Amino acid sequence: MTGPVFVFPRFDGNPLCADADDPDLWFPEKGNTAHAAKNICSRCEVSDQCLAWAMEHEKAGIWSGLSETERRRLRKTAPRRYAKPIRHGTDAGASQHRRRGEDPCPSCTRAAAAALAARQNRDQCPVCGGWMLKANLRRHMTRRHPDAQENVA
Ligand code: SF4
Numbered sequence: 001m002t003g004p005v006f007v008f009p010r011f012d013g014n015p016l017c018a019d020a021d022d023p024d025l026w027f028p029e030k031g032n033t034a035h036a037a038k039n040i041c042s043r044c045e046v047s048d049q050c051l052a053w054a055m056e057h058e059k060a061g062i063w064s065g066l067s068e069t070e071r072r073r074l075r076k077t078a079p080r081r082y083a084k085p086i087r088h089g090t091d092a093g094a095s096q097h098r099r100r101g102e103d104p105c106p107s108c109t110r111a112a113a114a115a116l117a118a119r120q121n122r123d124q125c126p127v128c129g130g131w132m133l134k135a136n137l138r139r140h141m142t143r144r145h146p147d148a149q150e151n152v153a
């Protein structure tokens, strides 16, 4: 078999599916029921860790007794608990914090401020609509739109 090698997550405890006779139970074909897998998951000692892992990783199959669809639903109904992990230190991370109703952490705050400054140092050409550093706009106008030069302060 080729393709990416799936590395089973490391849990602190014994994942029942790891020694199951039929691992395919956790990957039921469309239309087949997942009851057998779900049953085993319900007795598994690492199902909490398994759920936390599966909520972050978007893997196919049954994890912690939940199908992909069920996990997607859970992400919606409990977004603050199960949203994707925040990418700290980025402008997008700052937005993720705000969507969760919390203040961005210091590194996300810094990144958001830097992104804003970068945006503000940019300007759009009034003629062609291209974005560029403010400092380059005058030269751009001279070169690309010589007739429109007088419109730029
Ligand atoms: S909860 Fe289910 S899928 Fe998760 S480790 Fe246990 S048996 Fe495997």
Ligand SMILES: [Zn+2]
Binding pocket: 086, 087, 088, 089, 093, 094, 097, 104, 105, 106, 107, 108, 109
């Ligand atoms: Zn952050």
Ligand SMILES: [Zn+2]
Binding pocket: 125, 126, 127, 128, 129, 130, 140, 144, 145
């Ligand atoms: Zn232009």
